[in-house]
Amino acid sequence: MIWRFGLYESTFEPQWYSHWALLAILVLPIFIGLLGAFFTPRRLFPVALACLPILLAGALLIVDYLQVGLLRWQWDIAGVELSLRFNGLSGLMLMITQWVGTAAAMYTPGHLQLTNPGKHARWLWPLMGVLISALSLIWLAVDLLTLYAALELMGLAAVGMLLLSGKPDALKAGMRYLLLALVGSLAYLLGVALLLGYWGELDLKSLVEVVEPSPVSWVAAALIGAGLALKAALFPLHGWLTPVHENAWTPVSALHAALVIKASLFMLIMLWGILLPDALFAPRLVAWLGMLAIVWGGLIAWRAESLKTLVASSTVGQLGYLMVAFPLLLGSAVSPLPGALAWEGFWLQLMGHSLAKAAMFMAVGNLIIATGESSIKGLAGTSRRLPLSLLIFGIASVTLMGLPPSAGFTAKWLLLQAMVMTQQWVAVAALLIGTLLTAAYVFRVFRYSFDETAPRHQYQPLAPGMDLIALCLALAAFALGLLAHLPLALLQGGGA
Template sequence: MSPLPLHLLWLLLAPLALGLLAWASPPRHSGLVLLVVLPLPLMALWLLLGIEAGPMAGRLTLGPLTLHWRLDGLAALLGLLTQLLLLASALYAVGYARATILGRRAYAWLWPLLGGLGLGLGLIWIAADLLLLYVGLELMGLCAVGMMLLPGSAEALSAGLRYLLFALVGSLTWLLGIALLLGAWGRLDLAGLGAVAQPDPVTQIAVALLASGLLLKAAIVPLHSWLAPVHGSAWTPVSAIHGALVVKASFFILLLLWRLLLPEAIAGAWALGVLGSLAVLWGGVQACRAAGLKQLVAWSTIGQLGYLMLAFPLLAGTSAGVAAMAWQATWVQLAGHALAKAAMFMAAGNLLLSTGAQRLEGLTGTSRRLPLSLMTFGLAAVTIMGLPPSAGFTAKWLWLQASLAAGQWPWVLVLALGTLLSAAYVFRVLRCSFVEDVPEPVFRELPLAMELIALALALAAIGLGLAAAWPLAALAPAGLP
């Protein structure tokens, strides 16, 4: 048990410090941002490589309070993913600010909020007690709301206010759950709680409350209504990081607590799996009906998050082999979707920015004039649809095997229908963009960097499918009890 090592502390605080620095003088050149931010993912990579020696854990004493943290393979992997996506988002934001007219003050505010988001996410990945998780969750949530409001239009304001109210109520539900756990078992650290807590009614109620707060923040059907409007008006780099990581952090916490407190609650796990299935189907149907490209991508996020919920029934009370497959599938899907969804939001943002359109019909002629952006969109869609050799395919393959091995056939149906629906909405976009019989529209030139970042993320999502063995190796030993 040691206090937080300095390099980990630096990795946590550096995003916020850099964000504050950029707030004072907003960056105008992506080269500078790359130079300054690049050490962060490198440090995260170094931490991940060092984790093979064994997970680290420790405690931090603040007066009478003791905070617990631990860093295992999963946390290090998610940390690396976070730093990479923060870097991509920051680089994209610089280009975005040059390609569009952003309010000067709003653009300056983007940076500390992005930094605060980085700190919040970092805290969530390494937290090993409920107080630290609470701090991370709230920091992340408030920064996310703040970032969504930056456009300042009436739509953005009212969508953001709705998101704020949802997030605040979600955090009170979460706090009530913690209150019951603390009242029943008298401690907040996860390891101690796991040792003493019995699955009695109070624990069940507490986890139900925690779960509903987290599902609200993770936009799982039926608590998803805030997500699509909020993305419709948000800036592209903000949408990218939000769709990629923010909603998944809530899922991560829920899975962590569920496996700790109610590992054998099969009925509850099935209920979560059914909610996830509904999310897959409803998100897919709505994405097929969406009028705007960004709404389509946002609804697709809701559907893809639903897949993650299949982890609960496949992990609860199943054999070790099934649980191992489901566990790996979950994290491959999370990482693959994070990369692909950020790429998809950025590619969609590029298409919208250069055509000036909001609706899908405005994309006519893009296949010839904007081949790079459209190709990026298509490559990201390969992961979203789960075609080989992407990470999405690996994850769905593992889930399929796990469902069949566990005899939980309903999920097979959900996986198949979800794939069909995602193919349907992706081809809707492609079909619109290959239409040629319209008067030559006017296209705007975009900085090449914006296209290349999106392309790099989309390729990374496919590459993750090809090289899934390495991250899976980092997960396996620490993941399962």
């Protein structure tokens, strides 16, 4: 865990441009978001142009990491130590965040133009900026205080974005999400209080050296785990997820499913790795819940009536794959090879799901805008009129199903290999059942779309670029499977 999460001293100082790049990735999104509120872009190109410096700054940080290894920053503000680090894993997550964020931002002008949501819509831009900044901070932060602040900032920005649609159902779902997210973070804070009271450390690098198994670390891990699992919508705590996505705007749903829930999961695995280095029971419990999640999420998605419910429930199932890998990631009893395979498979699955789910939400959003219907039955006849949107949906679901050569396939292959090596046959069975269920709900959508008995003549034309952006995301998820060695090399660079 120490190596994997970069919790060690860096060998070299970061180069001069890295400091500016760090400032840029943390501050520029908010600044550009505020600009967006004042100038409300109506086309795609100004948005793309505004996102360019942020993407460049992220790339610069990765270049520096490849040259000098782990980057570390540390500040002492009025006796409080704040520290950030940049390793291969943070670099990968940062890239996914920035690119999915850019795609969602570029999708937004077209979406707003077609749905015509009113005056409040301009506040989407600053909220989106705050969300991206907070996410970037979560990938980099290595002390409990910064993590807490960033997590809260992200949660509040996410709730704010969900509320913009202003429908009563969205408000109710948003209120439930707000309350649960706030209480979840109080559970996290209580866990941090126990750690701070017993070991007196907030910095993860110092904490990892002093922590040892004791009732305090177990209770703290349980509290932190419960709080973060609630925010990450892990299986028995996923009740809020579907209503929230049901009513949110498409780019907001895409960002939320692709990034926001992943941030809590990232923190969960990092903190449990520190607090429960030898635990057997907790990761197994998570894995069993994950198997249930795969089956339950698949079944709900299969029975879903509305398109957005289908996509949101599939998120519950796909998170199950990540939960099943927990016993292989945590615990010292795992032999090195399956441990390493599971580690790579975990992050590849997470990134592949982010890209594919964002693409899928956009494709579904396009279908809903074009047909004006949000139920699956309303898709009848779309195969002839909207082949591109359906194609994007198909490419994205190839990744979710785990067919070769997508990222989903490579990730599940790695996970399966690790599970076979450690003889976890139930998990293998759950993985295979999950694939079948995913195929079942995806083909259900296609069955209705090829139904020609109810031909429709009125279709709302889409704004330029809306399909193209979704297609790029879906293809990126596809390509991530073919070029998996590149991200994995970056990931291993942090473990060398």
